[in-house]
Amino acid sequence: MSAIKSMKLYTHVERIYRELGELGKTVDDRLSVDDLTPFDQLHYHGTQALDVAMAMIGIEGQPRWLEIGSGLGGPARYLAAYGDVHMTALELQPDQHEVARSLTARCGLDDRVEHVCGDFLEFERAAGSFDAIVSWLALYHIPERPRLLDKCFSLLRPGGCFYTEDLIARGEITPTQNRQLQQELYAITLRRIDQYQQDLEDAGFAVELCRNMSSDWAEFVRVRLAAYRADRARHLRVHGAAAVNAMTEFYTAVNRHFQSGKLGGLRLCARKPEAGA
Ligand SMILES: C[S@@+](CC[C@H](N)C(=O)[O-])C[C@H]1O[C@@H](n2cnc3c(N)ncnc32)[C@H](O)[C@@H]1O
Structure with missing residues (x-):
C-alpha cells in the first residue's frame, strides 16, 4: 500500500458509490454535478470555497486551469460546469483518479475535464500552458516546495494566477506531533503562514491575498466530527464498520491537530508578473 494511504480519508474510495446508491443511482446512471457535490469535495466548505476562488481569480478570458491534487474530481467538475473553464485535473492516486474519471464521464463533462494520473513533480506541459493553477488541501502532501513552486511559475502564463487553500503549521510542532501528522494526515x-508567503515571493510570484483560515477551519472540523458521530448508525448501515471506523479515526485526528493550536490553514492567491513587468 502506498504511504499516502496511511491517511484514512483515502481508503474506502467506494464510499461515494454507496452514497449515490442511497440516492437510487445505479452504476450506469447519468449524474449531474449537483448530485455529487455533497460527497466529492475533499476540502472545507465544499463548493462555497470554489465560488470564492472563481470570484478571486476571475474566469473571463482565462479558460485553461490546472488543479493539483484533484481527488475524486469534485472541484474540477464544478469549476468546469459553473465557471466554464477547461480543467486539467491531476491526481496522484490511481484509485481516486479512476473514480474521478468515471464520475466525470457520467456527468457528460469529459470534453471539459481532462483527468491525468501522476505526481505533480513529474508532470510535464509546455511553459505558459495554464491561465490558473488551483489546489485545495493537496500541496502540503508534496515535498520539495521550491521545485513545486518553480514548476507552477513556469506552467503559468505571464499574468496567470496561483490559488490555493492549504494546511499550515502554527508554532513549534513537536517530533511526536510531527510523526502523527505524517501518519494521520500525510503532512509532508x-x-x-509567513514562510508560505515568502516561498511564493521567492519563486517570483506577487502575493495578492494570504488569509489565515485557522480558526474558521478549526470550527469546521469540530462540527464535522460531531455530526459524523451523531449519524454513526446511518453511516454504519450505508458504509459498514470498516469504512466508518476509518472515517471516524480520520475526522478525530484532524480535529485533535486543529484544536491543539499547532495545525492551521490558509487561503492564498498570487500572480505571476506580466512579461516585462
Ligand atoms: C485532500 S485531497 C483534496 C482533493 C481535491 N482537491 C478536493 O478538494 O476535493 C488531496 C489530493 O491530493 C493528491 N495528491 C497528493 N500528492 C500529490 C502529488 N504529488 N501530485 C498530484 N496529486 C497529489 C492526493 O492523492 C489527494 O487526492
Whole structure:
C-alpha cells in the first residue's frame, strides 16, 4: 500500500458509490454535478470555497486551469460546469483518479475535464500552458516546495494566477506531533503562514491575498466530527464498520491537530508578473 494511504480519508474510495446508491443511482446512471457535490469535495466548505476562488481569480478570458491534487474530481467538475473553464485535473492516486474519471464521464463533462494520473513533480506541459493553477488541501502532501513552486511559475502564463487553500503549521510542532501528522494526515510540507508567503515571493510570484483560515477551519472540523458521530448508525448501515471506523479515526485526528493550536490553514492567491513587468 502506498504511504499516502496511511491517511484514512483515502481508503474506502467506494464510499461515494454507496452514497449515490442511497440516492437510487445505479452504476450506469447519468449524474449531474449537483448530485455529487455533497460527497466529492475533499476540502472545507465544499463548493462555497470554489465560488470564492472563481470570484478571486476571475474566469473571463482565462479558460485553461490546472488543479493539483484533484481527488475524486469534485472541484474540477464544478469549476468546469459553473465557471466554464477547461480543467486539467491531476491526481496522484490511481484509485481516486479512476473514480474521478468515471464520475466525470457520467456527468457528460469529459470534453471539459481532462483527468491525468501522476505526481505533480513529474508532470510535464509546455511553459505558459495554464491561465490558473488551483489546489485545495493537496500541496502540503508534496515535498520539495521550491521545485513545486518553480514548476507552477513556469506552467503559468505571464499574468496567470496561483490559488490555493492549504494546511499550515502554527508554532513549534513537536517530533511526536510531527510523526502523527505524517501518519494521520500525510503532512509532508507544513510551513508557517509567513514562510508560505515568502516561498511564493521567492519563486517570483506577487502575493495578492494570504488569509489565515485557522480558526474558521478549526470550527469546521469540530462540527464535522460531531455530526459524523451523531449519524454513526446511518453511516454504519450505508458504509459498514470498516469504512466508518476509518472515517471516524480520520475526522478525530484532524480535529485533535486543529484544536491543539499547532495545525492551521490558509487561503492564498498570487500572480505571476506580466512579461516585462
Ligand atoms: C485532500 S485531497 C483534496 C482533493 C481535491 N482537491 C478536493 O478538494 O476535493 C488531496 C489530493 O491530493 C493528491 N495528491 C497528493 N500528492 C500529490 C502529488 N504529488 N501530485 C498530484 N496529486 C497529489 C492526493 O492523492 C489527494 O487526492
